Amino acid sequence: MTHLLHRAIHAKLPVAVRGEGVRLFDAEGRAYIDASGGAAVSCLGHAHPDVLAALHAQLDRMAYAHTGFFTTEAAERLADRLVADAPDGLDHVYLVSGGSEAIEAALKMARQYFVEKGEPQRRHIIARRQSYHGNTLGALAAGGNEWRRAQFRPLLVETHHIDPCFAYRLQQSGESDADYAARAAGQLEAKILELGADQVIAFVAETVVGATAGAVPPVADYLKRVRAICDKYGVLLILDEVMCGMGRTGTLHACEQDGVVPDLMTIAKGLGGGYQPVGAVLLSSAIFQAFAEGSGFFQHGHTYMAHPMAAAAGLAVQEIIRRDGLLQNVVTMGDYLETCLVERLGNHHHVGDIRGRGLFRAIELVADRAVKFPFDPGLKLNGRIKKEAMARGLMVYPMGGTIDGQRGDHVLLAPPFILTREDVDQIVERLGDAVDAAIASLS
Numbered sequence: 001m002t003h004l005l006h007r008a009i010h011a012k013l014p015v016a017v018r019g020e021g022v023r024l025f026d027a028e029g030r031a032y033i034d035a036s037g038g039a040a041v042s043c044l045g046h047a048h049p050d051v052l053a054a055l056h057a058q059l060d061r062m063a064y065a066h067t068g069f070f071t072t073e074a075a076e077r078l079a080d081r082l083v084a085d086a087p088d089g090l091d092h093v094y095l096v097s098g099g100s101e102a103i104e105a106a107l108k109m110a111r112q113y114f115v116e117k118g119e120p121q122r123r124h125i126i127a128r129r130q131s132y133h134g135n136t137l138g139a140l141a142a143g144g145n146e147w148r149r150a151q152f153r154p155l156l157v158e159t160h161h162i163d164p165c166f167a168y169r170l171q172q173s174g175e176s177d178a179d180y181a182a183r184a185a186g187q188l189e190a191k192i193l194e195l196g197a198d199q200v201i202a203f204v205a206e207t208v209v210g211a212t213a214g215a216v217p218p219v220a221d222y223l224k225r226v227r228a229i230c231d232k233y234g235v236l237l238i239l240d241e242v243m244c245g246m247g248r249t250g251t252l253h254a255c256e257q258d259g260v261v262p263d264l265m266t267i268a269k270g271l272g273g274g275y276q277p278v279g280a281v282l283l284s285s286a287i288f289q290a291f292a293e294g295s296g297f298f299q300h301g302h303t304y305m306a307h308p309m310a311a312a313a314g315l316a317v318q319e320i321i322r323r324d325g326l327l328q329n330v331v332t333m334g335d336y337l338e339t340c341l342v343e344r345l346g347n348h349h350h351v352g353d354i355r356g357r358g359l360f361r362a363i364e365l366v367a368d369r370a371v372k373f374p375f376d377p378g379l380k381l382n383g384r385i386k387k388e389a390m391a392r393g394l395m396v397y398p399m400g401g402t403i404d405g406q407r408g409d410h411v412l413l414a415p416p417f418i419l420t421r422e423d424v425d426q427i428v429e430r431l432g433d434a435v436d437a438a439i440a441s442l443s
């Protein structure tokens with residue numbers, strides 16, 4: 001019997017014992033291609049010798065020093081690296097242990113910013129339906145995924161949600177991208193005006209939506225319009241790049257491709273590539289200045305923030321990505337992955353959409369392609385695909401559909417940046433077979 005809660009509930013989980021490159025191995029000796037990077041985490045693959053060396057070196061020197069007493073070389077160097085590579089204007093870093101912590105910190109920074117500026121009446125957060133920002137209470141409140149929120153609603157602070165920018169589902173037929181961008185962003189302006197422009201703290205959105213909808217990029221100009229609306233009303237823009245950031249879409253930050261710089265950006269997953277739990281908030285100089293010239297501190301903190309081991313992992317991962325030019329491989333292999341997915345599944349009766357950027361791709365499965373109607377969620381098609389994929393030695397990240405018409409089952413792919421063409425060929429072949437087998441199992 002296992003005493004580990006997540007295994008007690010998912011009793012059939014295999015035991016992972018070893019990782020190497022793009023593969024994980026279980027206790028029975030079976031190999032799995034990690035085509036999802038866990039949950040878009042393992043950007044360098046497993047057991048990268050240079051990351052292991054950096055971790056050993058840090059551990060030999062010092063495992064931990066509390067931020068109330070010391071700063072450390074590892075944390076300082078990681079912050080320098082992140083700011084050197086950040087979009088202009090983001091010039092300070094707050095290091096935490098993961099994505100939810102980063103979102104919690106960003107929400108509190110946004111609120112404290114307005115307190116420091118003498119606008120304490122600002123209290124509303126606006127976010128988007130179907131988004132996921134983490135499972136702690138503040139992050140869950142910001143998220144718009146009803147299934148995750150429902151039973152905890154009494155504990156969640158009030159947050160306001162508008163529609164996501166989701167071309168496959170919400171762009172009307174015949175509507176141009178420009179018109180759709182204006183319509184989708186217009187919802188933000190309407191919501192700000194409804195709540196009172198001087199009452200709103202921030203708008204928070206994933207640059208490219210990850211887990212809940214499956215690698216959904218915004219249409220051109222949507223985020224530029226969002227940025228302009230936030231500026232018009234003095235509302236802060238928080239971009240959540242916990243999943244889509246740190247190179248996953250082919251640029252270090254996904255928002256570079258949209259020509260937008262947020263006031264606060266959260267990053268995690270690919271930052272440390274799974275070698276240590278690490279996340280961060282990048283903040284603008286205006287927010288930093290408000291703190292520095294105001295109370296002089298940010299009223300927040302965690303025991304393990306800026307942990308030297310986590311910082312050493314983040315630094316090593318980020319330096320290797322630069323040194324080995326891996327962002328170029330993300331673009332090249334991402335294009336190849338898309339081509340192969342379209343070849344294998346583009347005409348599939350039940351694949352409604354193939355989308356994404358870089359090595360952040362998804363297929364959406366539908367019962368009826370013509371009207372994009374999702375499968376009944378009760379069929380748990382996404383779970384069946386995961387099972388069939390695992391049986392074929394393939395890790396993918398499937399999520400469930402809803403019957404509210406906003407999304408079907410989807411399968412997210414987020415493989416390591418060190419991927420080769422042969423890996424892509426194997427991933428697509430096994431995924432195609434898993435999809436066919438899962439659909440066959442429905443009848």
Ligand code: PLP
Nearest residue numbers: 098099100132133134210242243
């Ligand atoms: N934000 C986004 C966009 C995410 O995808 C996730 C996790 O999947 C989180 C936040 C929460 O991160 P974590 O699971 O590290 O707390």
